[in-house]
Amino acid sequence: MVTIIISVNDNFQLFFEMKNKTCSYKLMASRDALTVIQGKWRLPIIISLTYGAKRFGEIKNDIEDISPKMLSQELKELEHNKLITRNIYDSMPVTVEYTLTPLGKSLKKLLDELLDWGLHFRKEVVGK
Amino acid sequence: MVTIIISVNDNFQLFFEMKNKTCSYKLMASRDALTVIQGKWRLPIIISLTYGAKRFGEIKNDIEDISPKMLSQELKELEHNKLITRNIYDSMPVTVEYTLTPLGKSLKKLLDELLDWGLHFRKEVVGK
DNA sequence: GTAACTTGTTACCTTTTGGTAACTATAATC
DNA sequence: GATTATAGTTACCAAAAGGTAACAAGTTAC
Incomplete structure (x- = not known):
């Protein structure tokens, strides 16, 4: 053992x-x-970032009902796990941009498979 | 909207x-x-059943530290989502066998991709 | 100096998930 | 009649995840 x-x-x-x-x-x-x-918000965040770099407020607008607390928390987690990077720009007011890392982008196949099976599952179980 | x-x-x-x-x-x-x-126990249970039909006690032995409450609960959920079926045999004492449904078996590609990316992730992040 | 815009943080609460220990029912065996 | 084996259930508790509302710091525009 x-x-x-x-x-x-x-x-x-x-x-x-x-x-x-x-x-x-x-x-x-x-x-x-x-x-x-x-987790409730990670897929939405990752998917939002697959369309390119986005600022805090832009992701928040994409996802609609996420709170700033949850967005901040989840972005930190994703950064910690090296799926995204955080870039601060010294504009006024300050803007922060988030982008997927290569590791983050490497999730594509898994996410595709998740979607594929999810659609299959809906057809077999949810749909009936 | x-x-x-x-x-x-x-x-x-x-x-x-x-x-x-x-x-x-x-x-x-x-x-x-x-x-x-x-959930904490679903992958272990599903993986355990990929090796063939198993009884309640056999799955419990496979997973070691799962409690009967959690195993019972998770088996019900998996059955509800049509990933497994439950067969009762009128032997003595009564035995109950669980097997993967075709839908359950159709998870294989997704689970493979999960493993694949998980190994990649460990190499890139956990391993360092 | 007050309001607005950016990116968050903080304290507090509720809901969900998982854990522990004891118990149940049925039948066979000793 | 007590023990063993099957497959669970029940009541109670702890930890994790998520939600709400108010606040904060820095800078610009009015």
Whole structure:
């Protein structure tokens, strides 16, 4: 039996105990991926940024009912996980631009698959 | 502006307000997919069942530290979303077998992509 | 000097998710 | 009649996630 402790970031730890080392490692990686994109606002934010660099207020307008607290919080998390970068411009008033990193852009295939299966699921379950 | 209300199941509702109908529909489908597989125990359970039909106790042994309450709860949710089926056998003592449905098996590509990106992410972020 | 615009922060509260420990029902075995 | 094995359930609690409303700092325009 193996116990592996990994952390996606400072606030989040995953503990797994499994009999099979390879299987538990794969499970961890899959759950890392899930952890990074889950939550109410992350997909909307990431999708908003796939259309190019955006400022705080622009993302907020895109998503409509997100609060500044949640947007700020989630942007920090995404930056921490290196999916986006934050650029401050010394204009007046100050503007801050967010862009997807290469790692962030590398989510495309996963997001496509998520959409694909989601549509399939809706057809099979939600739609009926 | 369009407001669309959908529900994945009786207990869960997603509300989206967006300016672009197509975009919000895609977002909903993607979030459906996320919703169905997220949570601490769903991936382990689904993965456990990819190795074939299993009984309640067998899944419990596979996952080690899951409680009967959580396993029961999550199995019900997965059944409700039509990813698994529950078969009762009138043996003694009674045995119950869980299997993946075709819809459950259709998750394979998504799970593969999740694993793929998760490994990439670990290499880029967690590993450093 | 007051209002407006930018990007946030803070304190407080509610809802959702997950955990613990004890218990249940049924039947077979000792 | 007590123990074992099956597959759960129940009541209660803790932690995480998300929501609301008010505020803050810096600069420009009126």
